[in-house]
Amino acid sequence: MKFTILALTLVTGLLQQSSFAKPLIEQQIVERINQGLQQSTDTLQQVVNINSGTLNFEGVKEVADVFIAQFDAIGFDTQWVDGSEFNRAGHLVASYGTKGPKILMIGHLDTVFAKSDDFQRYQTLDNGFVAGPGIIDMKGGDVIILSALKALKGLNLLENVSVRVVMTGDEESSGRPLSLSKKAIIDAAKWADIALGFENADSNIKTAVVARRGSVGWQLNVEGRAAHSSQIFSEKVGYGAIFETARILNEFRENLVGVGNLSFNPGIIVGGTQINVQPQNATAGAFGKSNVVAKEVSVRGGIRALSLQELTDAQKVMQEIVAENLAHTSARLTFSEGYPPMSPTDNNYKLLSMYSDISESLGYGKVSPVNPRNAGAADISFAADHVDMAMDGLGLMGAGAHTKGEVADMSSFAKNMHKAAILIYRIGESELD
The missing domain is CATH 3.30.70 (Alpha-Beta Plaits)
Structure with missing residues (x-):
């Protein structure tokens, strides 16, 4: 049953009035994430060093197995959705909880870098930057999902929400037909109230996505007289x-x-x-x-x-x-069939307002909407029409996605874990069902 948006709006307003007080429990969430930051960084390095170009099915599954083991360890029910019907590796689905607002968290396991590519390894750079294939698009976002949920579970703060994580294996090159390759996301979205995507969007920690343009392919064939x-x-x-x-x-x-x-x-x-x-x-x-x-x-x-x-x-x-x-x-x-638009809605903006309030309460500054022209198509577009609220761009920030110059700004890593975890906590505290 979809929860009441009006009630969430009222709760958000009350939270905003005391946002700078930063309740003790939210401080505990931040501290828990910080305590696990080295493990999160190690996981990031581990999955970045596994090639998971979309057509490297074994590599995609190997990355999934890293996450499956960690989700299993914190009590999630995990499932590997085989992708043979749509000629891709498959998808990871992890679920927890049976009550409270239903939250879908979206990531993807694959990258644009083929197994034969020479850009394969995690490399620490100067000034808090790290290079690596798919580090911001979007293995960093996947680790943020996992780490935020780990912290909440460790503090017994996941009991007021139901969570379903879907990490697809074909975001960079979708399997066909889309009705099969996107079924895991669409089914989860029909179940959910809220969808959160952890792409890097325009890689600006001061922005998040409330609207994405759809993307459709076209082909023109012309004939004349030779x-x-x-x-x-x-x-x-x-x-x-x-x-x-x-x-x-x-x-x-x-x-x-x-x-x-x-x-x-x-x-x-x-x-x-x-x-x-x-x-x-x-x-x-x-x-x-x-x-x-x-x-x-x-x-x-x-x-x-x-x-x-x-x-x-x-x-x-x-x-x-x-x-x-x-x-x-x-x-x-x-x-051809393609990605539908994620249209801007009032409820998406309300969710962004709640997220921005959290960011300000943590001292990280306001979060504004991304210009849709600066954010490409993403899996959340298949979910957006089925949920009450949707937002994307919550992942690891950096630059050079889809290029051999892909780098992560690691100063955003823990910050976006903090924001995501507190957002889930606040949604659960609204006690809406």
Whole structure:
């Protein structure tokens, strides 16, 4: 049963009035986390040093096993959801409690770094920074989830909430169909009242995510009449596939740039007399000559929108543009399944206000909403429509995610554990069911 948002709002208001008093029990939460900080850091180093590129199924499962052992040790029920049906390693689900507000905590086990990549190890740098593959996206966030729950369990403060942790094994490259690969998150979200995501978002400890744009792939296939180039633009030959593609892409730009929070990008294009596209490994090749009118073009890209309406409107405009073909050309535009938007809601902002109040009470400063254009798609988008409140960006901060320059600012590690644990505690103390 979804809990009463109005009651939570009233409780939040009361807590805000005395936020700087920092109750004794919240000090105890902070101290407990600090006592376990070395173990948390050791766990972070252990999982970062395990390659878990999305397609390294054994590595993803090995990372999951590290977390499973630690969740088991604190009394959680753990489950490994096999991913063979959607061609991925699988997901970790850990659950605790049967009463109080239901909280879903979301992480992911995989990274963008393949097993063959030379960026593989945890490395301590100067000034409190640490480098490592997936350290902020998002093994640091996974450890924050675990450490916050460990501290609360050790202080017997998890009894007023029910928690379900879902750490997916395919966030960086989702298995297909999405109905299967995202089922663990969607099912947990339907159960939950609140969803908390521990991505790094824009890697600014002073921000959190209350809205994310959805992400959908698109593919444009264009055909023209192959002929000697001396006959291009003639009544018999027309304009060829490349000119028609250029027209379409330019009109996409002219009609959709600056519309709301929309963005779109043609990421790969190939054209000529004959083309060979291999989407499974994101490569393409072509044969063509400068004196031959191009017969085929293929373009693959993505589109991001903050609401389903924004996405639907953009797709309609794009299809209308594609249909107005130049002479002797044809074009077909298709959209793939993708990540839905996490729309900004009043309740998401209320949850952020509660989190920001906690941050201020700890002396860490106010937390403001991330600009949706600065936060990519994430698994929480599949949960947001099913819960009363959702917030993301609570993970380990740093820079260079998805690059070999990925580094963590370890000054944010314990701080975000403190904030997450106290948020869960305060939600439980609201005694709402």
